[in-house]
Amino acid sequence: MVGDVLMENRLGDEFREQVVRxxxxxxxxxxxxxxxxxxxxxxxxxxxxxxxLVFDSHAILQPDLQLLRTDAPVVQNMLGGKPLPRTAxxxxxxxxxxxxxxxxxxxxxxxxxxxxxxxxxxxxxxxxNRITAWQARY
Numbered sequence: 001m002v003g004d005v006l007m008e009n010r011l012g013d014e015f016r017e018q019v020v021r022x023x024x025x026x027x028x029x030x031x032x033x034x035x036x037x038x039x040x041x042x043x044x045x046x047x048x049x050x051x052x053l054v055f056d057s058h059a060i061l062q063p064d065l066q067l068l069r070t071d072a073p074v075v076q077n078m079l080g081g082k083p084l085p086r087t088a089x090x091x092x093x094x095x096x097x098x099x100x101x102x103x104x105x106x107x108x109x110x111x112x113x114x115x116x117x118x119x120x121x122x123x124x125x126x127x128x129n130r131i132t133a134w135q136a137r138y
Contacts, residue, residue, distance in 0.1 A: 028066040029087045032074040033127050039067050042126055046104055047089075073127050085122065088132035094119050097133055 033039035040059040043049040049061035059067040076083035091097045094111060098121055101108050107124040114120065118136040125131065 028060070028064050030066050030068055031086055031125070031129055032070040033067045033125070033129075034070060034073060035126075036067050036069045039126060043067070046101070046106060076128075076130065083128070083130045085130045085132040088120075088134055091133050091135055094121065094133060094135035 031039075036056055036059050037054060040051050040054045040061060043061055043065065044051055049063070049065050052060045052062055054060075057069050061067065076086070078084065098108060098111055101123055109122040111119050111121045116137055118134060120132055120134040123131050123133060
């Protein structure tokens with residue numbers, strides 16, 4: 001079944017040549033925050049990002065994250081009354097990561113098992129930005 005869906009949605013070689021191959025890699029994921037400096041510390045100490053540059057207006061953290069200052073928390077796109085995630089990250093051991101975040105006092109939701117697709121849960125940064133943590137089953 002999964003193979004059939006993949007074949008039905010396969011990109012043509014012409015599209016791949018004209019568009020997909022011109023994108024080298026992800027540059028940044030932009031996250032709106034109200035306090036760039038304190039958010040940079042949180043993303044570093046809690047999620048392990050490494051700060052490259054930190055200013056009052058923005059910060060660049062590796063790998064590939066940019067925090068942008070906003071005047072107030074930014075309204076997120078919603079689905080079913082819940083904010084959609086700003087970004088998602090893979091993790092190797094979702095249970096350990098979930099426990100670690102709860103010990104750090106990070107707001108998290110319960111782990112959801114999606115069967116053959118894997119498990120995931122949502123966590124929130126200090127500004128309420130929703131982030132997905134995902135462990136795939138290969």
